Amino acid sequence: MITYGKFDKASFVHNLIVTDENLQRLYGIVGGNVYALPCGEQAKSFANAEALCRWFLAKGLTRNGHVVAVGGGSVGDVTGFAASIFMRGVDLTIVPTTLLAMVDSGIGGKTAINLDGVKNVVGSFVHADTFIDVGFLHTLDDEQMLSGMGEITKYRMLGVDVDVADIGGTVRACAEYKQKLCEMDFYDKGLRHALNCGHTIGHALEIACDIPHGVAVADGLYYECEIAHALGLCGDEYRARWQNEIKFHFPLYKVTLSLLKAVKYDKKNVDGNTIGFALPTENGAKNVNLTFDEVAEILC
């Protein structure tokens, strides 16, 4: 369930709150029931998940306990993972504080940590509630806002009609679109694949170029639009409209064959030589499997 309102730490005084060091400082989220993770991607490790589980234990968290994750996708991913394995799962509320987490990672119950440099390779599904307070966006820097806009571009390309000048309305429309898909396909067996639009190339760029997730997704959408067009799955007008918009707003990183091979470890990798795409088209996402050579022929 998603609810909207003003986050008040005092309402969660009986719960354990996990946040990160930036948010702790910016919003005074402190106290005996608060744990602060390191900021950003470095939080997503087994070591931090283990540290969280030890803290849950030390704080006497029981099977009926409730954990609240206040942060961006990194806090949500590792806290969600720890909450999903502690006593085989305790209740979780995600309070997303980045634009990307409000429209994407804070919804749908996927958790993940990184292992040996491979992103999101360990994870679980967890049923969580989401509490969205767009007031958190006031302290978010331009780079993180742009990253969220990358995911919002994906929703718009899939047909979600929003006025991006109205950020509250945009967040709500995207969050609810994702929530609806996830309710129909919680374990990501089919319908949810549409949300992977832009993510096959996007993940490779994110790792190779060390750029924010949503910026990589925007670039992924640019290139996957090119693939869809080459396969006759989308028309000239659709490709031109979205590629021009992405090029205007986002830095565009180059795709090479060696970068594509980074997809080898992606969960969308089908058999070592073939990768799965959810390609953007006028009629929603189309699932297609392509070999590395086929992709390279179109993009490189």
Ligand SMILES: NC(=O)c1ccc[n+]([C@@H]2O[C@H](COP(=O)([O-])OP(=O)(O)OC[C@H]3O[C@@H](n4cnc5c(N)ncnc54)[C@H](O)[C@@H]3O)[C@@H](O)[C@H]2O)c1
């Ligand atoms: N589980 C999912 O479904 C899913 C979906 C998409 C992305 N992700 C994951 O999300 C992660 C990226 O998350 P993210 O983009 O939210 O960034 P993030 O959580 O890594 O945070 C980025 C930075 O923004 C800071 N920050 C967060 N909120 C802030 C605020 N309100 N004001 C000021 N600073 C703030 C953080 O302290 C951090 O330094 C990636 O690891 C990605 O894999 C998960």
